[in-house]
Amino acid sequence: MTSQPSREDYAPNIVxxxxxxxxxxADAVVMRYADEDDRWIDVTGAEAQAMVDATAKGLVARGVEPGQSVGIMARTRIEWSILDVAIWSVGALPVPIYDTSSASQIDWITSDADIAFLVVETAEHAQLARSVAQDSESPLREILVIDEGCMDDLRAAGAGIPDSVIAERAALATLDSPATIVYTSGTTxxxxxxxxxxxxxxxxxxGIQEELDDVLLFDGASTVLFLTLAHSxxxxxxxxLLAxxxxxGYCPDSRKLVPYFASFQPTLILAVPRVFEKVYNSAEQKAAAGGKVxxxxxxxxxxxxxxxxxxxxxxxxxxxxxRHAIADRLVLSKIREVLGGRARHAISGSAPLGERLGHFYKGLGLQVLEGYGLTEVTAASHVNRTRLSKIGxxxxxxxxxxxxxADDGEILMRGDMLFAGYHRNAEATAAAMADGWFHTGDIGHEDDQGYLYITGRKKEIIVTAGGKNVAPAVLEDRLRGYALVSQCVVVGDAKPFIGALLTLDAEALPGWLKAHGLPELTVAExxxxxxxxxxxDKAVERANGAVSRAESIRKWDVLTDDFTVENGYLTPSLKLKRAQVLRDFADDVERLYAPAAR
Structure with a gap:
């Protein structure tokens, strides 16, 4: 491992x-985006720089000042990155807003970050934003719409701005300058x-380039980016990736992800565990439909x-x-082809992947490197390396x-990537910090080689009536790995035993029923x-194998409605809003503990 450069050797800012x-x-492809016919359009380094500079000039022409917050509300598309770098290039702060945000969420973020200038993707986004801007107390004054040609409008507006203005603006930010304000997805x-x-x-x-050089820094390295850029x-x-x-390759529509894998042929897959689960489950259902399960x-x-x-x-x-060679010829190679055929590494974060899936993908030739982090530590603090990866x-x-x-198992961190604090919220900042250490709220342990294992969230620890402490994540992650299960909420705080509420995966249901010789049924049926x-019940039994009897699920039930971003039970980063679920489904929880349920 080479030594890290000193601060004086760093680039002076992100731009x-x-x-x-x-x-x-300059002459090499650095970005690709799909046209209306899903054909990939190449963008070289020189072209990307020209796009950024032209957009930056337009921002200057429209009055964006150094230090000003500028909002971006869009799916993950090339315009997002062009705007991001352009806003930094004029010395301003890009502030992401999830494209699924409600009017009240837009109102809160634009007010808290003092956003007067907002770029949105669609007419629907603009309508929500304009409803917010009508409030006399809202700072929001100008709303541009990508789908209505605002990128061309910005380039036209900035045509008369000299290159020297952008060069001067791009040099304003120092390493200590705020670069962005990222709003947590708000589970609580x-x-x-x-x-x-x-x-x-x-x-x-x-640091990431040094540790993952064999994943990022080689000719032909590529990935399809579909994770929402509003997430840290x-x-x-x-x-x-840009650096x-x-x-x-930008993928705004997750429904096109699998065909984009096939046409783009990435060397690296960046995804959340649910994507890896879906690929596995879809392959199993396809095999079942062909009588080859x-x-x-x-x-x-x-x-x-x-x-x-x-x-x-x-x-x-x-x-x-x-046996593995035969399995590869019959099945495993076909799954590699679904992922484009060239991927050898994947990085998974936001939730545990599970040991079983980790080994499955490694066995077919895709090494999934699990990582961990939070927004407050600039998204990633840990990751497995290709040279030594420990599944789990x-x-x-x-x-x-x-x-x-800490003594109670909480993971504490400090370092150069620790955030500068919560915007306009000194109280919350003080609550998260103690003696320079950030309290993550996550529970875990390290082995003798420094590998970190996450066991749950401190605030989510369940204490049963018998005084047993139970981390729900272990059981929930295992159950979500079952093809038919979409979401799982483990319950039991102050109760005599552990229970669970499950939801079904409506997309997987038809194939699952056919594979098991069952007739077509609705989710409710x-x-x-x-x-x-x-x-x-068998899936629950298998999940229980990971915990002691006192921590195991004794009773469970199935809800007929799933938890989604749209109905407000999942955050845009697909984290469960546990407190809201427990509040709204309190009657369903209580039924698990009714005398007849025992």
Whole structure:
């Protein structure tokens, strides 16, 4: 491992970091976006820089000042990145807003961050924003719409601005300057705005490039970016990819993700666990529809067994190697093709992937590197490395971080990537910090090599009536890995035993029913069907195998409505709003503990 450069050797800000790479890759492709016919359009480093400069000039012409907050509300598309870098290039602060945000959420963020200038994607977004702007107390004054040609309008408006103005503006920010305000997705109340600095991103980029050079820094490295750029992890990924020259293919519509994998052929997959679960479940359902589900499951077992054997001292036996080769020819190679055929590495974050899926993907030739982090530590503090990855852990700390485990198991961190505090919220900042250490709210432990294992959220720990402390995440993650389960909420605080509420995956249901020889059923019918429930009972039993009897699920039930972003039970980053679920489904929880339920 090479030594990290000193602060004096860093690029002076994010713009300088990215622009240097684009100069070095002036004639090389650095971005790709799909046209209306889903054909990929290439953008070179020189073209990307020209697009940013022209947009930056337009922002200056429209009155954007240094230090001003500028909002971006859009799906993950090339315009997002062009705007992001252009706003930094004029010395301003891009502030992301989830494209699924309600009027009240837009109102809160624009007011708290004092956003007068907002760029949105669609006419629907603009309508919501304009309803907010009508309030006389709202700072929001100008709303531009990407779908209505605002990028061309900005370029036209800035045609008369000299290059020297942008050069001067781009040099204004120092490493200590605020770079952005990222609002947490708000699982427990109103979102807090984490202020992240240029140092946070620049220092982080150097460390990630050093540790993942074999993933990012080689000719032909590429990925499809579909994670929402309003989330801190996707935002960090964006900066690292732009600064590394890794080709980004933008995917605004997650429904097109699989065909985009096939046409783009990425070398790196960046996703949340649910995507890996969906790929596995879809492959299983397709096999079932063709009458080959037994072959699929046999092949999946060979993949898992092979991966586990690779981690053992003796390695894989000859008979296992033969079985794995047959499984690869029959099934595993086809799944690699679904992912484009060139991917050898994947990075997964936001929730645990699960040991079983981790081994499955490694066995088919895709090494999934799990990571961990929070917005307040610039999205990523830990990640597994290709050279030594421990499935089930989130890896070791990235350069620049110090980690400590408190007496109660809470993970504490400090370092160069620690945020500058919550915007206009000194009280919340003080509550999150103690003696320079950020209290993550997550519970975990480190092994003797510094690999971190996450066991749950401190605030989510369930204390049963018998005094047993239970971390619900272990059970919930295992149950969500079952093809038929969409969401799971483990309950039992101050109750005599642990229970759970499950929801069904409506997309997976038809294929699952066919694979199990069952007739077509609606979600509501399936939730009550004895055979469906018998399979769910087995899934619960398997999940219980990961915990002690006192922590195991004794009673469970199925809700007929799923938890989604649209109905307000999931955050835009797909985290469960547990408190809201427990409040709104309190009667369903109580039924688990009614005398007749025992």
């Amino acid at each position: 300088a970091l990215i622009s240097a790479r684009w100069r070095d890759h 109340g109103r979102p807090k705005g984490a202020v992240l600095t240029h140092l946070n991103f620049v220092r982080h980029t150097y 992890l996707a935002r960090l990924v964006e900066v690292v 590394s020259g890794t080709v980004i 037994k072959i699929f499951r046999w092949a999946a077992k060979q993949s898992i067994d092979y991966s586990r054997a690779l981690a053992s001292p003796g390695g894989a036996s000859l008979p296992l190697k033969v 852990s989130v890896g070791t700390a990235l350069p620049g971080f110090e980690v400590r485990i 399936a939730a009550a069907d004895p055979q469906v429930r018998a399979h769910l």
